Amino acid sequence: MEQIAQQFFNLDIMKASFPMLMEGLKITFLLVLVVVPLGLMGGLVAAIASGAKSRWIRWPAYAFVDFFRSMPPLVLLIAVYAGLPFAGIRLDPFAAVALAFLLNNSAYYGEVYRAGIEAVSPGQTEAARSTGLSAPQTMAYVVLPQAVRNVLPDLVSNTVEVVKLTSLASVVSLSEMVYQADMARSVTYNASPIVLAAGVYLVLLWPVVRLISRHGRKIAS
């Protein structure tokens, strides 16, 4: 028991590593602020494209979404970070993470939006079009607001996944929170800094996870 407390919950080590972790948390927040809006926008494009009338737009959109849903995010990140330099494109870690996550998140957010758009009845589009709204106007003012409301819980739960995924940036030595925690771990030979990082994630994400569960039950009953 004593040993477990020493190895995982060593308060002195946690206190010493706390400032480092907070430095890392800033980068984590910055990543989230860049990656989530990019993914939301990319996803919107993917969803609208996969609902297009022309198969020349629809099929590539589906191929894009399915390809990036089959690819583990870490593989994509390493392909971008370690692979692109061979094509003469050298990205710094932050840009590599942003690009890899844009591709991955667009596919996931795209699927969420698509489900939302498909749940809006076609009568809505027909009515909007017959009042004289153009196709883009119909999408922006009539279909999307309802679609987003339909899938709001899924959008939130996907965003939780995105926040969790930012931890992968540590693998390409971007100094976000997990990177800092692992640094502290390797210096102290003690897992407490990573447990502390886990604690920070819990504080940030647990309320959201709880909210998602509650909401899910409300829909079900």
Added chain:
Amino acid sequence: MDFSDAFLNATVLQKYAPSILSGVWVTLYLSAIIVVAGTALGLILACIRACGWKAVNFVIIVYADILRALPPLVLILIAYFGLPGVGVLWSSNLVLFIVLTLILAAFAEEIFWAGITSVGKGQWEASRSTGLGFAQTLFWVVLPQGVRMGLPPLTNRAIAVTKMTALGSVIGVPDILNQATTAQSFSGNASPLTLAALAYVALFLPFVLLARWLETRFAWKRT
């Protein structure tokens, strides 16, 4: 150096294909046992939760919440680097298997539980009044309907978690990604990464397509 030489170099591909193939087997068998064990554990937890013991349910809910809120990489690092300090020496494969199984179980429990609660109260009352016991009602009436409901989200979640086996490369699991990054640094060529990416797509695309099909087949009825 032109593009195909850097990303699809035949000599490099030929040389490292066997090691990447050995990574494919590692990824494949880890994924298979994680899906089976994680789903089974999730189902068991959801069934226990259906019994309605308050203290037990509290523990299950806290477990599911924590494992859904934490990044898998963080849990893997804690287990791999922390456990040896308390005398638990697990191989990196075992750490990855246990951590991802526990994560999938947490998500599966929530999905099965949502399925169980979505079955109307009348179903419980009707089957209990025909003389079926609690367990019989759960297994023969409620679960078949609830599980069916949860199949699409469960498939998606299982794909997401098994894709995380790539995180094993961080702690030295000899999976596809690990083999590819090793080969890439030895050969100074990006072709092993291309091959790895293709291997992952070949492995997971069928399941992504299956998930898509399941979604249209068993779609939640929206009102």
